[in-house]
Amino acid sequence: MSSAPAALPPLPASVKIGVGGGGLTVARVTGRAGSAEVYLRGAHVTSWNPSGNAPVLWMSAESRFTPGSPLRGGVPICFPWFGANSADPSAPSHGFARLADWELSAAREEGDDVVVEFRLTDSDATRNSAWPHRFEAVYSVTVGARLGLALSVTNNDTRDFSYEEALHTYLAIGDIRSIMLTGLEGAPFVDRLAGHDPQPAESQPVRFEAETDRIYLDTTAAITVGGAESRGITVTKAGSDSTVVWNPWIDKAAGMSDFGDSEWTQMVCVETCNIRSNAINLEPGETHTMSVWYDATE
Ligand code: TA6
Numbered sequence: 001m002s003s004a005p006a007a008l009p010p011l012p013a014s015v016k017i018g019v020g021g022g023g024l025t026v027a028r029v030t031g032r033a034g035s036a037e038v039y040l041r042g043a044h045v046t047s048w049n050p051s052g053n054a055p056v057l058w059m060s061a062e063s064r065f066t067p068g069s070p071l072r073g074g075v076p077i078c079f080p081w082f083g084a085n086s087a088d089p090s091a092p093s094h095g096f097a098r099l100a101d102w103e104l105s106a107a108r109e110e111g112d113d114v115v116v117e118f119r120l121t122d123s124d125a126t127r128n129s130a131w132p133h134r135f136e137a138v139y140s141v142t143v144g145a146r147l148g149l150a151l152s153v154t155n156n157d158t159r160d161f162s163y164e165e166a167l168h169t170y171l172a173i174g175d176i177r178s179i180m181l182t183g184l185e186g187a188p189f190v191d192r193l194a195g196h197d198p199q200p201a202e203s204q205p206v207r208f209e210a211e212t213d214r215i216y217l218d219t220t221a222a223i224t225v226g227g228a229e230s231r232g233i234t235v236t237k238a239g240s241d242s243t244v245v246w247n248p249w250i251d252k253a254a255g256m257s258d259f260g261d262s263e264w265t266q267m268v269c270v271e272t273c274n275i276r277s278n279a280i281n282l283e284p285g286e287t288h289t290m291s292v293w294y295d296a297t298e
């Protein structure tokens with residue numbers, strides 16, 4: 001049974017609503033400069049193809065499309081916390097937003113681009129969660145020769161609140177063992193596999209030789225993914241002070257039922273975030289926007 005969407009706004013011919021994996025409702029965008037699919041579950045972008053180019057986002061062939069499970073790949077929205085919730089160990093990893101059904105609130109064409117907007121507000125479930133605040137989140141997806149994502153959060157409560165956020169993007173690459181990330185040179189990071197103490201900054205591009213799970217704080221740098229066997233992908237952000245880099249490598253991939261054992265070579269997560277000491281605090285009525293743009297060569 002698909003998660004029948006709430007009332008839909010007027011849609012341009014480039015946006016069609018259909019039934020995707022697991023019977024979930026999906027918005028299929030076919031613009032002049034690019035195409036994409038966005039599930040209303042989690043407002044989850046699962047694909048983006050600049051016209052004439054190969055997919056830029058990676059999705060696992062083993063991804064689940066079932067209630068209570070996040071999709072594996074694309075761009076999961078982590079909100080209002082990142083990772084485990086320190087106050088409630090039973091709360092879902094990376095927050096409730098990627099498990100919720102968002103409302104498709106607007107869609108329009110802007111030149112060669114197509115813009116689709118999604119909206120999530122507090123509910124009985126969220127108000128009874130580990131993060132009980134009144135809020136509105138508006139997520140804007142711009143599909144074209146570039147992919148643009150913008151997450152705006154408004155405090156609709158009577159007191160201030162803090163939250164973490166991440167666009168946990170899985171990028172499709174040739175082979176993790178032959179790519180490198182530039183842009184983070186000189187930035188200290190927390191290696192989540194080696195405790196929580198900051199590691200000294202590295203002067204070289206990031207390369208991958210094992211499971212890698214790094215949090216870079218206080219960085220606004222653009223990141224470029226490149227290498228002998230990978231197209232170039234540039235990640236440019238605004239309103240974000242943290243970046244997370246992740247690849248599960250062999251053992252962790254084998255331990256995840258929604259991740260194919262051999263798929264670890266095909267992806268790298270470059271995550272645009274505000275987490276830990278970069279968490280956002282909003283006064284009542286305030287809004288914060290985190291945005292990111294992806295450009296891919298060939
Ligand atoms: O962003 C990296 C990370 O926090 C890793 O530690 C790993 O848990 C990954 O996210 C995937 O998390 P998920 O809850 O989607 O399985």
